Amino acid sequence: xxxxxxxxxxxxxxxxxxxxxxxxxxxxxxxxxxxxxxxxxxxxxxxxxxxxxxxxxxxxxxxxxxxxxxxxxxxxxxxxxxxxxxxxxxxxxxxxxxxxxxxxxxxxxxxxxxxxxxxxxxxxx
Amino acid sequence: xxxxxxxxxxxxxxxxxxxxxxxxxxxxxxxxxxxxxxxxxxxxxxxxxxxxxxxxxxxxxxxxxxxxxxxxxxxxxxxxxxxxxxxxxxxxxxxxxxxxxxxxxxxxxxxxxxxxxxxxxxxxx
Numbered sequence: 001x002x003x004x005x006x007x008x009x010x011x012x013x014x015x016x017x018x019x020x021x022x023x024x025x026x027x028x029x030x031x032x033x034x035x036x037x038x039x040x041x042x043x044x045x046x047x048x049x050x051x052x053x054x055x056x057x058x059x060x061x062x063x064x065x066x067x068x069x070x071x072x073x074x075x076x077x078x079x080x081x082x083x084x085x086x087x088x089x090x091x092x093x094x095x096x097x098x099x100x101x102x103x104x105x106x107x108x109x110x111x112x113x114x115x116x117x118x119x120x121x122x123x124x125x
Numbered sequence: 126x127x128x129x130x131x132x133x134x135x136x137x138x139x140x141x142x143x144x145x146x147x148x149x150x151x152x153x154x155x156x157x158x159x160x161x162x163x164x165x166x167x168x169x170x171x172x173x174x175x176x177x178x179x180x181x182x183x184x185x186x187x188x189x190x191x192x193x194x195x196x197x198x199x200x201x202x203x204x205x206x207x208x209x210x211x212x213x214x215x216x217x218x219x220x221x222x223x224x225x226x227x228x229x230x231x232x233x234x235x236x237x238x239x240x241x242x243x244x245x246x247x248x249x250x
Contacts, residue, residue, distance in 0.1 A: 104229030
């Protein structure tokens with residue numbers, strides 16, 4: 001995952017009963033599955049074991065009403081996996097919730113940062 | 126730390142250069158120092174070693190313009206630690222930023238949760 005080069009970060013976790021249905025790691029994993037077409041490759045890109053990546057996918061598929069990731073059915077992507085249209089929809093919604101939370105507190109965090117000796121690197125640019 | 130019994134959580138981290146100046150763990154530690162008057166006791170309450178608790182305090186003291194925690198000067202609290210008025214101020218501001226981010230996305234998270242098979246326990250009450 002990219003090094004966080006922002007002044008502040010906001011991590012949102014959405015729970016379903018006691019399970020983490022969606023969070024930053026699962027969202028990044030979906031992005032990687034879209035990019036690579038494979039759960040194994042997505043896991044590798046995130047320095048995650050195949051088992052771990054698969055567990056995260058299974059949790060999402062169990063938590064949501066409709067599967068988020070499905071095995072791709074033959075063709076060029078044989079043996080791979082695809083994020084379903086439903087999965088893309090919830091990923092988009094999650095990303096938009098992240099952005100909204102981030103924007104909502106921007107001015108307050110700016111004020112908060114005045115108490116810091118130094119602001120983070122990104123302020124320099 | 127208390128079990129999270131909400132439907133969603135928002136974790137905010139404020140950075141200073143490459144250091145984490147304030148986040149959920151540091152804020153909870155400040156709460157515990159206020160409560161117990163001691164870094165050691167605050168760490169114990171959070172299942173954290175004394176060294177770890179002290180490191181978090183030192184990071185905060187280094188990141189902010191003014192100390193956030195100081196050793197208390199004798200009297201009944203001898204050997205203890207106090208959160209300074211400045212420390213209480215930044216803790217209050219951090220808590221209010223947390224609440225603002227949480228509220229800002231509430232409706233969107235409600236919509237998002239409609240995609241879940243089950244909503245979390247707290248929805249039952």
